[in-house]
Amino acid sequence: xxxxxxxxAPYLFLAPAVLIFGLFVAVPVLGTFLLAFTDWSWxxxxxxxxxxxxxxxxxxxxxxxRALANNFIYLFLxxxxxxxxxxxxxxxxxxxxxxRGAFRxxxxxxxxxxxxxxGFLFRFILRxxxxxxxxxxxxxxLPGEVDWLVDRRFAxxxxxxxxxxxxxxxxxxxxxxxxGRIPRELLEAARLETDSAWxxxxxxxxxxxxxxxxxxxxxxxxxxxxxxxxxxVLGGRSGGPGHITEIVPTWLxxxxxxxxxxxxxxxxxxxxxxxxxxxxxxxxxIAMGRKKEAPxxxx
Amino acid sequence: MAFLSxxxxxxxxxxxxxxDHLDLEVEKGEFVVLVGPSGCGKSTILRLIxxxxxxxxxxxxxxxxxxxxxxxxxxxxxxxxxxYALYPHMTxxxxxxxxxxxxxxxxxxxxxRVAEVAQTLGLExxxxxxxxxxxxxxxxxxxxxxxxxxxxxxxxLDEPLSNLDAELRVSMRAELLHLHARLGVTTVYVTHxxxxxxxxxxxxxxxxxxxxxxxxxxxxxxxxxxxxxxxxFLGNPPINLFxxxxxxxxxxxxxxxxxxEVELPPEIxxxxxxxxxxxxxxxxxxxxxxxxxxxxxxxxxxxxSSRGPLAALRGTVELIEKLGKEKVLFVRCGELTxxxxxxPEAAVAKGGSVELRFSPSxxxxxxxxxxxxxxxxxxx
Numbered sequence: 001x002x003x004x005x006x007x008x009a010p011y012l013f014l015a016p017a018v019l020i021f022g023l024f025v026a027v028p029v030l031g032t033f034l035l036a037f038t039d040w041s042w043x044x045x046x047x048x049x050x051x052x053x054x055x056x057x058x059x060x061x062x063x064x065x066r067a068l069a070n071n072f073i074y075l076f077l078x079x080x081x082x083x084x085x086x087x088x089x090x091x092x093x094x095x096x097x098x099x100r101g102a103f104r105x106x107x108x109x110x111x112x113x114x115x116x117x118x119g120f121l122f123r124f125i126l127r128x129x130x131x132x133x134x135x136x137x138x139x140x141x142l143p144g145e146v147d148w149l150v151d152r153r154f155a156x157x158x159x160x161x162x163x164x165x166x167x168x169x170x171x172x173x174x175x176x177x178x179x180g181r182i183p184r185e186l187l188e189a190a191r192l193e194t195d196s197a198w199x200x201x202x203x204x205x206x207x208x209x210x211x212x213x214x215x216x217x218x219x220x221x222x223x224x225x226x227x228x229x230x231x232x233v234l235g236g237r238s239g240g241p242g243h244i245t246e247i248v249p250t251w252l253x254x255x256x257x258x259x260x261x262x263x264x265x266x267x268x269x270x271x272x273x274x275x276x277x278x279x280x281x282x283x284x285x286i287a288m289g290r291k292k293e294a295p296x297x298x299x
Numbered sequence: 300m301a302f303l304s305x306x307x308x309x310x311x312x313x314x315x316x317x318x319d320h321l322d323l324e325v326e327k328g329e330f331v332v333l334v335g336p337s338g339c340g341k342s343t344i345l346r347l348i349x350x351x352x353x354x355x356x357x358x359x360x361x362x363x364x365x366x367x368x369x370x371x372x373x374x375x376x377x378x379x380x381x382x383y384a385l386y387p388h389m390t391x392x393x394x395x396x397x398x399x400x401x402x403x404x405x406x407x408x409x410x411x412r413v414a415e416v417a418q419t420l421g422l423e424x425x426x427x428x429x430x431x432x433x434x435x436x437x438x439x440x441x442x443x444x445x446x447x448x449x450x451x452x453x454x455x456l457d458e459p460l461s462n463l464d465a466e467l468r469v470s471m472r473a474e475l476l477h478l479h480a481r482l483g484v485t486t487v488y489v490t491h492x493x494x495x496x497x498x499x500x501x502x503x504x505x506x507x508x509x510x511x512x513x514x515x516x517x518x519x520x521x522x523x524x525x526x527x528x529x530x531x532f533l534g535n536p537p538i539n540l541f542x543x544x545x546x547x548x549x550x551x552x553x554x555x556x557x558x559x560e561v562e563l564p565p566e567i568x569x570x571x572x573x574x575x576x577x578x579x580x581x582x583x584x585x586x587x588x589x590x591x592x593x594x595x596x597x598x599x600x601x602x603x604s605s606r607g608p609l610a611a612l613r614g615t616v617e618l619i620e621k622l623g624k625e626k627v628l629f630v631r632c633g634e635l636t637x638x639x640x641x642x643p644e645a646a647v648a649k650g651g652s653v654e655l656r657f658s659p660s661x662x663x664x665x666x667x668x669x670x671x672x673x674x675x676x677x678x679x
Contacts, residue, residue, distance in 0.1 A: 190401075
């Protein structure tokens with residue numbers, strides 16, 4: 001046996017962080033994983049039920065299916081309202097004009113507001129009776145009296161728009177940073193070849209923003225599957241009439257914390273994690289695979 | 300009218316005047332080099348010609364066509380940027396073909412043209428690579444390829460060799476000259492490197508603070524700089540510039556600096572200078588190669604261009620820079636420190652005494668206030 005003495009100092013320094021991480025992250029994650037395979041419903045005793053929760057989730061829980069579909073719709077809409085809008089605004093703000101700095105701050109401001117507050121604000125704006133949005137439409141001579149948050153046709157889009165209003169500024173900052181990384185000469189070289197701003201955008205700017213846009217889409221996707229506050233406040237506790245604004249996290253909270261079906265709720269959380277992880281994994285593999293083909297990190 | 304004509308060109312950025320009423324004419328097929336220190340406005344001139352900046356005043360004409368209001372794409376100019384500006388997400392093929400594709404040239408025709416250009420520049424085996432997979436010299440060639448593929452009327456090259464190592468820069472200089480000789484396209488080349496400027500240009504335009512200091516062939520400008528700035532800027536090691544008094548010595552005009560007094564030949568005297576008139580303070584310049592080391596190294600024969608008897612200065616060697624093919628000596632002569640060139644075998648040591656001889660006609664004389672040359676032939 002070697003008589004080499006182990007220096008305890010590094011372990012002691014790491015111990016608080018490991019302890020906090022273990023207590024608040026590792027233990028709950030492990031607990032969720034294990035509970036997902038039980039039928040624990042308060043105050044019933046906990047019993048091991050194998051994959052029964054997952055079978056029920058995938059085969060019988062139509063509200064979960066609806067919520068998952070709503071999550072995907074929300075993801076699609078938020079990509080339009082958040083990333084596409086942010087991209088358009090970033091391109092506009094890349095031009096020099098008076099008040100450009102003020103606009104940047106203005107677009108980012110919603111990010112610092114509490115989501116619940118924003119939710120209540122937009123409930124007031126979007127409500128059918130006396131809502132500001134309907135009043136604005138009426139003043140333009142357009143038909144009003146739509147209950148934007150309850151109407152099956154508009155409810156998800158309305159919440160996605162509110163979400164876009166909040167997060168657009170965040171993606172704007174990311175995309176602006178990406179635009180700032182593009183050497184000016186590349187855009188100028190393109191100006192010598194074509195007058196079309198659209199062609200320059202498609203052939204030069206957009207491909208050079210790809211890495212930033214990959215990150216934006218990834219953040220948007222994970223955010224879309226983690227959304228809760230806004231849907232809870234705007235869509236209502238029960239996901240709106242007929243669960244039209246139900247998403248997996250709101251259904252999960254209802255199952256786990258209101259109906260106290262902890263085992264089932266944990267199974268839903270685990271399923272959601274697997275789905276999001278799989279989507280993110282495939283997406284990153286595709287996006288980064290392309291990067292390998294075009295090693296263009298060096299400017 | 301010249302092929303490219305810049306008349307009274309002016310560019311301001313806020314209150315900063317980058318280009319100040321600049322006049323320049325470039326003939327068809329000429330290789331003109333704009334040279335000057337950083338911030339003198341040389342790249343701005345290229346950007347104005349390319350249409351990447353709008354002039355604040357003046358006129359630009361290319362091949363008889365007024366360029367004002369014409370978009371960069373329609374000016375029929377191609378530009379090579381200092382950073383090469385290659386699109387990192389495109390292969391070499393796509394980079395070179397980009398201009399043609401944007402102009403709607405059919406794929407087959409573009410492919411054929413790219414193959415021709417690649418052959419001209421020795422890029423045949425690299426067409427499927429990305430810029431990040433190329434060496435500096437190869438990237439530079441791709442940038443040139445992108446410029447020549449459209450067969451533009453005018454090439455604008457903005458310090459294209461500055462990112463290359465010293466060895467590659469020398470070989471690329473030769474390649475650029477060959478390319479220009481073969482294509483014969485009018486070229487405006489920007490550099491801050493005087494060696495590059497002297498070796499490449501049919502004609503140099505020396506710029507300082509947005510103004511043209513002097514235009515001429517490299518030999519003309521080196522031999523007869525019109526201002527102290529030009530004299531200082533061109534030449535390595537730099538010209539020795541020092542204040543001196545021009546006065547009537549023993550009846551003949553003489554230049555006095557420190558303890559030395561050198562009689563001047565009449566042909567280099569300022570036209571306004573009067574024999575017997577008051578002493579005139581001037582800025583005197585002597586190129587290092589005009590100073591011959593005669594002691595302790597055996598005296599060399601005076602160069603063939605020297606006229607009249609040689610003047611001599613004695614001093615102490617303060618510093619020796621060994622460049623391989625020659626030595627640069629920093630010789631202290633009284634209050635002056637002069638740089639002189641010596642052959643590598645010269646047996647000189649730091650602290651040793653030496654004698655420097657020179658022809659008085661080698662003096663460059665400048666007005667200390669305006670910096671303008673006082674020599675008659677320089678001003679003519």
